[in-house]
Amino acid sequence: MSAPFGLDFGNHNSVVAVARNRGIDVVVNEVSNRATPTIVGFGLKNRSIGETGKSTQTSNIKNTVDNLKRIVGLPYDHPDVEGEKKFFTAELVNVDGEVGAKVRFAGEQQSFSSTQLAAMYFNKVKSTVATETKATISDVCVSVPTWYTQKQRHAIADAAKIAGLNPVRIVNELTAAAVGYGVFKTDLPDDKWTNMAFVDIGHSSYEVTIAALKKGELKVLGSSYDKNFGGRDLDLAIANHFADELDSKYKVDVRSNPKSFSRMLASAEKIKKILSANTQAPFNVESVINDIDFSSSMTRDVLEELIAPLLERVETPVEAALKQAGLTAEDVEFVEVIGGGSRVPAIKERLAEIFGKPLSFHLNQDEAIARGATFICAIHSPTLRVRPFKFTDINPHSVSYYWDQQVEDDEDHLEVFPTGSAFPSTKVITLERTGDFKIEAKYTNKSELPAGTPVDIATWEIKGVKPAEGESTVSVKAKLRNNEFGFYSVESAYTTEEVEEQEEIPYEGEGEKPEDYEPQYKTVKKIVKKDDLTIITHDDSLPKEKLDALFEKEAQLTSADELVFKIQNKRNEIEEYIYDFRSKLDDIYAPFVNEKEKENLSELLMNAEDWLYDHEDSSLGVYTAKYEELASKGNLIRGRYLSAENEKKEAERAKKEAEAYQKFTQKLQADKDAKSNAAPEEKKDAEGDLDLD
Numbered sequence: 187m188s189a190p191f192g193l194d195f196g197n198h199n200s201v202v203a204v205a206r207n208r209g210i211d212v213v214v215n216e217v218s219n220r221a222t223p224t225i226v227g228f229g230l231k232n233r234s235i236g237e238t239g240k241s242t243q244t245s246n247i248k249n250t251v252d253n254l255k256r257i258v259g260l261p262y263d264h265p266d267v268e269g270e271k272k273f274f275t276a277e278l279v280n281v282d283g284e285v286g287a288k289v290r291f292a293g294e295q296q297s298f299s300s301t302q303l304a305a306m307y308f309n310k311v312k313s314t315v316a317t318e319t320k321a322t323i324s325d326v327c328v329s330v331p332t333w334y335t336q337k338q339r340h341a342i343a344d345a346a347k348i349a350g351l352n353p354v355r356i357v358n359e360l361t362a363a364a365v366g367y368g369v370f371k372t373d374l375p376d377d378k379w380t381n382m383a384f385v386d387i388g389h390s391s392y393e394v395t396i397a398a399l400k401k402g403e404l405k406v407l408g409s410s411y412d413k414n415f416g417g418r419d420l421d422l423a424i425a426n427h428f429a430d431e432l433d434s435k436y437k438v439d440v441r442s443n444p445k446s447f448s449r450m451l452a453s454a455e456k457i458k459k460i461l462s463a464n465t466q467a468p469f470n471v472e473s474v475i476n477d478i479d480f481s482s483s484m485t486r487d488v489l490e491e492l493i494a495p496l497l498e499r500v501e502t503p504v505e506a507a508l509k510q511a512g513l514t515a516e517d518v519e520f521v522e523v524i525g526g527g528s529r530v531p532a533i534k535e536r537l538a539e540i541f542g543k544p545l546s547f548h549l550n551q552d553e554a555i556a557r558g559a560t561f562i563c564a565i566h567s568p569t570l571r572v573r574p575f576k577f578t579d580i581n582p583h584s585v586s587y588y589w590d591q592q593v594e595d596d597e598d599h600l601e602v603f604p605t606g607s608a609f610p611s612t613k614v615i616t617l618e619r620t621g622d623f624k625i626e627a628k629y630t631n632k633s634e635l636p637a638g639t640p641v642d643i644a645t646w647e648i649k650g651v652k653p654a655e656g657e658s659t660v661s662v663k664a665k666l667r668n669n670e671f672g673f674y675s676v677e678s679a680y681t682t683e684e685v686e687e688q689e690e691i692p693y694e695g696e697g698e699k700p701e702d703y704e705p706q707y708k709t710v711k712k713i714v715k716k717d718d719l720t721i722i723t724h725d726d727s728l729p730k731e732k733l734d735a736l737f738e739k740e741a742q743l744t745s746a747d748e749l750v751f752k753i754q755n756k757r758n759e760i761e762e763y764i765y766d767f768r769s770k771l772d773d774i775y776a777p778f779v780n781e782k783e784k785e786n787l788s789e790l791l792m793n794a795e796d797w798l799y800d801h802e803d804s805s806l807g808v809y810t811a812k813y814e815e816l817a818s819k820g821n822l823i824r825g826r827y828l829s830a831e832n833e834k835k836e837a838e839r840a841k842k843e844a845e846a847y848q849k850f851t852q853k854l855q856a857d858k859d860a861k862s863n864a865a866p867e868e869k870k871d872a873e874g875d876l877d878l879d
Contacts, residue, residue: 189321190567192559193311193328194359195304195342197255198389198417198526200224201556202311204319205564205572210557213318221552222314225252226306228291232750233743235310247275247444249289253418254307255331256390257300259341259726260285264638266413273418275444284341301341301728305348305740312349327355327563329362329555332393332409332582333636336643337726339672344728348736354566356671359555360384360395361406361579363524366558367549368404369575376401383507383518385537386555387527390416394503396511396518404577405608408511410503415496417458417527423492424454424484428469432480446475461486462529490532500536510580510606515541524551578608584630585643585674587615587666590623593659601630602666609668612677618659622649625664627674644725646676651719654683662719679719684711749806756809760798763813764791767820778826790819 191204191213199221202213215222217237225239227250234242234250243250253273260267262280271278276287281299288297298306308326316323328342339356346353357365364384374380379398386393392415396408429440429450440446453471460467461484469482490497508514521541528534528551538545550557564572581603588599602613617623627643629635653660664679691706693699728736767775768791771784779787794816801808 188324188567188569189315189319190325190327190354190560190563190570191315191323192362192556192561192563193308193326194362194553194556194559195255195328195330196221196224196389197253197391198224199552200307200311201553202315203553203556203560204315205560205567205570206319206321210560210564212553212556213315215314216317222311223252224254224307225250226254226303227251228289228296230293232747233291233306235306236314244445244448247448249276249291251276251287251289251303253390254300254303257285258304258345259301259335259338261337261638262286266638269414272422275448301345302348302736302740304342304345305736306743308345308349308351309740309744312351324350324352325354325563325567326351327357327362327559327566328353329357329359329559331391331411331413332358332360332395333391333411333413335636335639336673337640340726340728343671344733347733348740350737350741353671355559355562357559357562358395358406358409358579358672360386360393360409361397361404361577362556362558362562363522363549363554364395364397364399364404364406364558365562365575365577366554367522368399368402368577369558369561369573371399371548374399374401380520381407381511381513381518383504383521383541385504385521385523385525385528387523387525387533388416389418389526390414392416392500392503392527394507396507396513402573402575404575406577406579407513408507408509408606409580409582410506410510412499412503415499417455419496420458420489420493420527420530421451421454423496424458424489425450427484427488427492428454428480428482431482432474432478436476436478436480438475438478440475443475449474457484458489458530461489462531486531493530493532497532497536500533501540504537504540518543520546522546522549524549524554526552578610579672581605581607581609581611581668583634585668586628586630588626588628589617592620592623593618603668603674605634607668609672610670612665612667614663614665616682617662617664619651619662620653620659622647622651624648625676643674644723646724647722648676648679649720649722650717651681652717660716661713663715673725675723676721679721681716681719682713683716685714686711753804753806753809756806756813757798760794760809760813760816763816763820764795764798767791767816771823775823775827778830779823783823787819787823790816 189204189206191202194201201221203210204213212220214220215237219237222236223240225236225243227234227239227242227246229242229246229249239250251274253270256270256273257267257278261283262285264285267278267285276289279286279288279297281297284299284301286297286299287303288295312323326346328346330339330342342356343353363386368374377400379400381396381398384395384397391411391413393411394409395406397404397406425447429447432438432440440450449471453469457467457469466483466485469484471480474480518541521537521543523534523537523545534545561572564570582605584601584605585603586599586601591598596618600615603609603611625646625648628641629643632641635641648662648664651660651662661682662679663682665677667675667677669675686709688707689710691708693703771779771787794812797812
């Protein structure tokens, strides 16, 4: 059985939920946490992903990659890459034109693209869900920020495929949260739209979506964002404040040491959380640099002064989203807020002030997106029945399609999907063609695009166009689509021809047709489909050959990780056996060994312990053989112990049975004696009681 799941791909932590048991459950990871660090670390033998990557981050900081969400699918020369470098401890490099990370892995320098790194993380998530659900894991819906480009959305879909997943949908984060709200909010009216604002302040970005909801339906009206406003920016402001204090007091440069400053950032995150509920909090980092134990404190007022430049930007995305939706703050009935960054009191106060109404927190701030994405994934499952729910998102930028001008005076482009138009959406265009041609999708207004976004989106070669004999052109219908993923495509193309058909003229007399009525026909001309055309797509998705190669590479890395895990487990098993058997040899096994045997076994265990620490890099087979050698000797003693224990248990069981039998026979004799000693009248009464007449 397959379990559809949703992934809230976060920058700091990711949350996974799965559809099962007639509901949606958040999946806990191997340490029972409901959120998993979005981290990929590289070691001497294997990768450490998620919780293990987080636990080894400080000691392996240059070979650990986090903030993945910020760089997935970005070209190396994208303007955002330079700004992201201050948040990365691993070196960002150019990997075939795409930004990636250079790390030391398996004893050598290796570089991985951001798409590969995301695939590694997705594969870990897939394993977690499979372990938790004991089900086949394939279909996934991944949430992404509103500001992701076409290339980044393709990179997420490719990363899922490299991880062996089937991405059924790429959905905007707040759209997923709004879907989750609409599906499980049972008191929405069915004849009136309710205007709502959904606000998400996450680890690295701030997004606002204005949506209209009614029972069973949602439509997004407007969206906006600030992609450099999030929890990590607050952490950095706090860390820099204390770094200045530390440097001034001890004459050091803590920012020059990545490990030291990462510990400052970790403590900054903690104090930020404490100040969300308290007005003052301590700041402590032991042995931060040069064996210095640094202590200080901060009040909430000081924190608000530090983040004042950020607070001034809270209003901008709200105004932009409302403007796109064609609404004012007064038109919004409810404001639902999610995301860890929204817990900061100053931010909540500012949002409430902007909207002019109290904020709502009906959604789980950390899990709402994952739950909504899971419901969307379940919609696509052929094996699950879900509550009917329709929803549309909006197109962030105007997109036009261009084609060869093969016929004089023919248009060569058309704005197909204007800014703010709903998607998924399909448009059909008709072109007069003389032969094969190309269609290109481009953003209509370059000046409106975020910096670094290319104008060109995709190109499609349309082949097989053949005008009829004696004709110079043929009509071609092309179906253009802005699909569920937010991708622009040419879904199909075919030639048409005009044919004459006989069409019956409707009966116009009074009453029913007479039995001798002879139908009348007229000749009509109709446009019908003639030939399907071949479409060759050139977009930002990886070519199949490269996708297959990366899939194989990821499978090899996963197998290597699993082997290392098995080897480590077997080594731990040997070590545990040595200590366990040694303690039992002086305790419960003592009556079953003579002095000579005990001496030999103690020597065997000591030699095994020395051997273990001299063979840290042995193979699984060598460790397995060593364990079996120890077990073969130890099992003789264990067998004696178990045999004696079984004999003891058998004796105790026999004793209990004998005692029970004795009690039973004594009771029978007592009952017999009582009956024989009864008075004659009592006997008569007893006999009368048995009279059935």
